[in-house]
Amino acid sequence: MHSQVQLAEPLVKFAARKAYRLARGTQAAVNCLLPKRKALAVYYGGARVGDVGGPLVKVKRLSEHFPDHPLGFNLAYLLSNAPYVPATALWLLKARRIPIVVNQNGVFYPGWYAGDWKTPNRIMGEAYHVADWVFWQSEFCRRAADKFLGVRAGRGEVLYNAVDTVRFAPAPRSERKPFVFLITGKIGDHLSYRLESTIAGLASARQQGLDAHLRIAGTVGAGARQAADALAERLGVGGQVSYVGRYSQEDAPAVYNAADVYVMTKYNDPCPNTVLEALACGLPVLYSSSGGVPELVGSDAGIGLDCGAENWDRPLVPATDAIATGMIRIAEGHETFAAKARQRAVERFDISYWLARHRAVFAQLLEEKS
Numbered sequence: 619m620h621s622q623v624q625l626a627e628p629l630v631k632f633a634a635r636k637a638y639r640l641a642r643g644t645q646a647a648v649n650c651l652l653p654k655r656k657a658l659a660v661y662y663g664g665a666r667v668g669d670v671g672g673p674l675v676k677v678k679r680l681s682e683h684f685p686d687h688p689l690g691f692n693l694a695y696l697l698s699n700a701p702y703v704p705a706t707a708l709w710l711l712k713a714r715r716i717p718i719v720v721n722q723n724g725v726f727y728p729g730w731y732a733g734d735w736k737t738p739n740r741i742m743g744e745a746y747h748v749a750d751w752v753f754w755q756s757e758f759c760r761r762a763a764d765k766f767l768g769v770r771a772g773r774g775e776v777l778y779n780a781v782d783t784v785r786f787a788p789a790p791r792s793e794r795k796p797f798v799f800l801i802t803g804k805i806g807d808h809l810s811y812r813l814e815s816t817i818a819g820l821a822s823a824r825q826q827g828l829d830a831h832l833r834i835a836g837t838v839g840a841g842a843r844q845a846a847d848a849l850a851e852r853l854g855v856g857g858q859v860s861y862v863g864r865y866s867q868e869d870a871p872a873v874y875n876a877a878d879v880y881v882m883t884k885y886n887d888p889c890p891n892t893v894l895e896a897l898a899c900g901l902p903v904l905y906s907s908s909g910g911v912p913e914l915v916g917s918d919a920g921i922g923l924d925c926g927a928e929n930w931d932r933p934l935v936p937a938t939d940a941i942a943t944g945m946i947r948i949a950e951g952h953e954t955f956a957a958k959a960r961q962r963a964v965e966r967f968d969i970s971y972w973l974a975r976h977r978a979v980f981a982q983l984l985e986e987k988s
Contacts, residue, residue, distance in 0.1 A: 619934040638664065639704050645688060646707035650714040654692050658980055660684040661691035665700035673892075674868060675891060676721065676779070684980070691716070693980055696745045698722045705744040712748060717983035719751040722759055724888040725766040727930045728750055730808065743767040750983055753777040753975075755889035756910030762888070765930075777916065780972030781894040783964045788900035788956070789875035796858070797949050800877035800901065802865075802892050803836045803884075810842035811935050814849050815883045819941025821853035828946050832881075835862035835873050874899035879948055883941070885925065885933035887911055898963035904944045904957035906936055915966070920957040921948050 642664040665677045675695065677686075684695075694711055696703060698720060699841070703711075709717055725733035725742065746752065746767050752774030754760040760776060799820065805812055813834065820832050838846075838861065850856045865873050874880070880896035886909035887893075893903055893914050903920035905911045912922055921944045923936035936944075948955055 639702050642702040643704040643707035646694075647710055649689055649691060650710050650716070652690055654714075654716075655690055658684065658984060659687040659691045660980070661688060661694050663696040663700060664696060664702040665697050671845055679780075679969070680976065684976070693717045693719065693722075693984060695719045695721070696749070698724070698742050698746065701738075701741050701745060703745065706728065708745055709746050715987040717751070717980075717987050718745065718749045719979065719983070720745050720752045722746060722752050722754045722763055724759065724886075725762045727762075728944050729886065729930050732808075737764050746770060747772070749774075749981055749985075751775075753979075755779055756852050756913050758886070758910040758913065759888045762886075770847060775975075777972065777975055778910075779889050779894055779978050780969040781889050781891070781898045781963060781967050783898045783968045786871050786874070786895050786898035786963075788960055789871075791875075794878075796831040797828060797862055797879070797952075798877040799832050799879050799881050799945065800896070801832070801834045801836075801875065801881050801903070803890075805834075805836060805838045807839040807841035809884060810839070810845045811885075811933060812883050813838070813842055813846035815935045815941060816881050816939070817846055817850050817855065817859060818853065818938040819945055820858065821850075821855045822840065822938055822942035823945040824855060824858065826942065826946060828949055830858065830945060830949070832859045833862060833877055834859070835865055837864050870895055871899060874901055877901060878952060879945075880920075882906065882911055883923070883935060885909065885935065886928075889914065894963060894967050897959045897967070900956045900960040902948050902952065903960050904941070904948055915959075916962065918954060918955075919962045940946055940950055969985075 662677050666674055694716060694719065696895055708718065726738045728735060746763065747770060749772060752770065754774060754776045756778060801812060801816060816832060820830055823830055850859045862873060874896050880901040880903045882890065882893055882903055882905040885906055889910040893911055896903055897919055903915045905915055905920055905922055906925050907922035908925055923940045923944055925934040925936045
């Protein structure tokens with residue numbers, strides 16, 4: 619019976635996705651019969667709005683400035699994470715001269731997706747290759763798309779994710795002990811190495827004299843939690859690891875400001891919003907030198923940890939000694955790292971520039987298609 623439930627769930631989800639894509643295709647076809655508006659009217663392809671998760675937050679931020687128009691739209695803005703508009707509808711939009719913009723994040727590959735990774739890449743690639751403009755979230759995202767979706771012939775640019783540096787800002791800090799390292803996010807069982815590698819590094823750093831604590835905020839899979847707790851107890855740091863639980867975007871600044879350093883050992887993360895939010899709050903980042911994170915943090919706002927040559931078949935994790943050394947170094951130079959983190963967020967990733975680039979590209983494409 620248990621195996622039947624496991625089998626039924628993917629079939630139900632598959633049917634639901636097919637139905638949702640069909641509905642979005644019908645919606646796009648109907649829109650092509652309507653008169654074109656002159657003023658900008660953006661459609662997000664059925665992508666949802668929310669407070670938790672990169673795609674949900676991105677659509678929420680954009681729709682506050684460019685409201686969603688499910689019908690009567692004259693520009694389609696599609697997220698690679700939410701490929702709901704089918705190929706036939708995309709070509710109808712092209713024929714109607716409705717600009718298509720794609721925000722390209724990560725792709726599917728064997729190292730993190732255990733199932734059929736080629737099919738979702740094919741679906742993702744439909745919009746990617748017909749789009750009038752692509753915003754790649756990092757140079758890593760562009761490189762990954764070239765490899766798994768095929769080299770694109772059309773126009774585009776790298777536009778990193780953004781953060782509201784007014785709302786996400788450092789709070790007054792008194793010197794606190796122990797030194798608090800922070801991990802956030804949705805950590806499923808397949809990402810348990812994020813917790814285990816950091817806990818191992820924490821134990822080693824503490825043995826070398828660093829008074830440190832690890833705080834984990836967000837949702838953690840049962841298997842990942844069990845493995846992390848068992849490791850922490852075995853290494854004698856069970857009392858130095860705590861869990862905050864799920865939090866909203868409204869709570870996020872307080873979560874960051876209750877810590878000193880952000881830790882990101884997820885392998886090949888394309889362009890995580892959490893890293894930008896941490897930087898904006900003045901948290902240096904201790905990170906795996908993989909994916910798009912090195913582009914966000916650089917060498918002055920944190921410390922990168924080598925994890926070997928780029929690998930698409932399995933996640934690679936920095937050595938425990940390297941994590942411990944990084945923790946000690948970043949604690950010792952915390953004041954300088956923290957100032958650079960805040961400066962980097964304000965100068966490079968403030969949301970005002972991100973919105974301005976969207977506005978400019980939207981206006982250019984509408985003019986070209988008029």
